[in-house]
Amino acid sequence: MAKKRNRLQVIHDILKVIKEKNGKIKPTHIMYKSNLSHSMMEEYLGELIEKGFVIEKKEAKHKTYTLTEKGFEYLQKYRFITEFSDSFGLTIE
Amino acid sequence: MDISFIPHWFFGLDVIFELAFAIITFLVAMYAFRVSKISGQNQPRLFGWAFIFFSISYLIQSFFNFAVISKVGESICNSIKVQSVSALNALGMYFYMIFFMIGLVTLTYMTLKIRSPKTYLMVLAISLLSIIISLNKIYLFYFLSSLMLIFIVSHYVGNFYNNRKGKTLLVLTAFIFLLFGHIHFLISVNHELFYVIGHFFGLIAYFLILINLILVFKNGKKTK
Numbered sequence: 001m002a003k004k005r006n007r008l009q010v011i012h013d014i015l016k017v018i019k020e021k022n023g024k025i026k027p028t029h030i031m032y033k034s035n036l037s038h039s040m041m042e043e044y045l046g047e048l049i050e051k052g053f054v055i056e057k058k059e060a061k062h063k064t065y066t067l068t069e070k071g072f073e074y075l076q077k078y079r080f081i082t083e084f085s086d087s088f089g090l091t092i093e
Numbered sequence: 094m095d096i097s098f099i100p101h102w103f104f105g106l107d108v109i110f111e112l113a114f115a116i117i118t119f120l121v122a123m124y125a126f127r128v129s130k131i132s133g134q135n136q137p138r139l140f141g142w143a144f145i146f147f148s149i150s151y152l153i154q155s156f157f158n159f160a161v162i163s164k165v166g167e168s169i170c171n172s173i174k175v176q177s178v179s180a181l182n183a184l185g186m187y188f189y190m191i192f193f194m195i196g197l198v199t200l201t202y203m204t205l206k207i208r209s210p211k212t213y214l215m216v217l218a219i220s221l222l223s224i225i226i227s228l229n230k231i232y233l234f235y236f237l238s239s240l241m242l243i244f245i246v247s248h249y250v251g252n253f254y255n256n257r258k259g260k261t262l263l264v265l266t267a268f269i270f271l272l273f274g275h276i277h278f279l280i281s282v283n284h285e286l287f288y289v290i291g292h293f294f295g296l297i298a299y300f301l302i303l304i305n306l307i308l309v310f311k312n313g314k315k316t317k
Binding site for chain 2: 079
């Protein structure tokens with residue numbers, strides 16, 4: 001059974017999905033690719049926008065999301081955190 | 094502590110070794126605090142504090158061992174009214190044991206993954222008080238530290254089993270060397286060679302930790 005993702009991992013997965021789509025993605029794609037329910041995705045996206053990791057753009061009929069510089073920085077910091085915690089046996093919850 | 098089991102040719106070299114240990118453990122602590130700050134997690138913070146105490150212990154040991162072989166020792170002896178440099182060396186060992194034990198208890202507490210400050214304080218008090226009141230402080234210190242290192246090594250065996258990578262093997266090997274370094278002291282109190290071997294085990298352990306730290310730094314900078 002796969003381990004439950006922690007909060008930092010979920011944020012990382014959302015940002016990574018946005019990054020992989022060249023920084024422009026619709027919410028439904030984020031939901032499927034980051035394996036989240038609609039309500040959870042809304043909650044996380046709201047937080048990411050508030051923290052300045054993601055920008056929401058409203059186009060004709062739908063919304064799209066792009067990664068900010070801060071979002072890119074988070075992805076790099078997450079890599080550093082996982083490298084350090086994995087090797088030194090630390091649990092990040 | 095009688096300094097007679099430190100070989101004369103090793104005077105000075107041990108100071109360099111301990112200074113290197115202090116720097117490496119300090120670097121690990123700084124990285125751990127950075128991880129804790131970014132992630133907001135408690136475990137890296139505890140890990141960082143454990144390594145800060147290790148660093149302080151090595152720094153103190155290094156300073157006192159330096160004082161023993163230099164003229165600084167005599168002036169310190171005069172100013173704090175200690176009879177001989179041998180007593181000064183014992184004082185250094187005393188501080189080293191206390192700070193190292195605080196670090197080890199913190200690290201063991203972290204690896205056990207329990208959230209109980211009372212348990213932590215109780216284990217810390219038992220460890221420190223038993224060393225302080227013991228007639229054979231050094232022997233008890235190495236006995237307790239070996240025991241705790243066995244728990245720590247078992248944690249890293251589990252970590253390697255769950256995450257079979259070179260970096261986890263490096264850290265596991267480092268702690269095994271630290272454990273050997275402490276266990277051997279139990280049978281080496283009256284032998285010069287074992288003091289040297291203990292320092293070499295420590296050197297290998299901290300060298301492996303340093304390699305891992307460099308790899309973390311390099312890989313952490315990569316962008317996928």
